Amino acid sequence: MSQLKQILDELHGISKQVILLAESDASDILDEIVEMIRLFGEKIQSNGICTPEHVLQLQAIKQENKQLFANVIYDNLQLLITEYESLLAMENQNQIVFPFRYHENEMALVKQHENNHYFVNETIMEFEKLQARISEDTEAIILLGYGSGMFHAELLKQYHVLTIDPLSLPADVKNDTVLSFNDSKDASKTLLQSKFQSFIGLKTEVIKHPLYEDTQSLLELLKLVRNYLSESRIDLTTRKVYTESWYQESFQNASYLKENLDRIITIDSLKHQYKGSHALMIAGGPSLEDAIPYLQQAQHAYYIIAIGQTVKVLFDHEIRPDFVISIDAGEANAHFFQDIELDMPLVYSLQVNHQIPKRANGLLIPYADAQLTQDLLTFSKTVFSTYPTVALAAVAFANYLDFDSIGLIGQDLALREGEYYSASVKEVSSTDGQFNKTLYDIPLNNG
Incomplete structure (x- = not known):
């Protein structure tokens, strides 16, 4: 049995005896219980009996009304029990951060696993060391590791701050500027990117808490945060350029659908309809050239999902897609x-x-x-996340249809001899050459 569990059992036992002790006028024992509550309360700040002054005030109540005296003791015991129950629950978790004060020091217990924990002692001296490493032009800081919260509070005085701890934090610590990554892994990307929107335009540094150990979870979070912050910047830039056209195209497309209701298939109706079948997603990378002969022979063994810019190439080689997918609002896409x-x-x-x-x-x-598009497509409940490329949207669509396997063709993960697109895609995508240079001549694009 853990020490916390032993304390909790003793507190429950004492709580049951308080009323009986009051009725038997066992004031000396009740005074001992008050002192015990003060000692426990001093450490964890859980009730109203935390200082010698509180004890003196309680003695005055005792002289006037012994029943009220006993009731106050009982109520504070319940608060103490509730606090220790929450501590016990945290003790049984594998990964926690528990901030506390000890002799005027801001400290934290960082528990990574059952038998692996260490203490973090945040001092002004440590904060000054951290501050010395921050560039003078920094306006915002993402701090990885909450610790006792002292670094977070000090940074807030000077910067726009978001603190993210890789482990679980107590509920009373978390707020809009303090996140517990362990509690939100499933929705981490959406949550973090929404938070990072307020950092766009500010000179931002991502800083690892200097007193946290370099665990795998912390280093993975560091990499994740930097990637998400970069994606958020790209996303905001994209929105600045395309938001107006997104609205215009959405309304025009919604209007066209009203005139062609007989041609619509709801994406909802296709869910899980292709279980047992196999799909190929056709993208426009350089490797598409090599795959054309295989596609000509094997096209009837697969459902082919082609992104828009490959359709002409496939048609020219007598390969017929089963689905064509497109997402971009630009005229070049048309x-x-x-x-x-x-x-x-x-x-x-x-x-x-x-x-x-x-x-x-x-x-x-x-x-x-x-x-916006959810509101305009009232007949469909299915919503895909916004994907940065049409190829990813095609894979998501294929996955939604529940194909047993999804092969990727032309989805190259690096440039081939400096080329981003298949030569055939580049050739047939423009009949007059007006888009060729704009679309494909991308300086400093090294894959």
């Missing part, structure tokens, strides 16, 4: 669909360039990826 007979189902974000659904002759499978 150019990929010029001069082709698109009679297979078109899967598209409602924010796509409105010319693309209008040029399609087949079934339409629109989906929502933002609040």
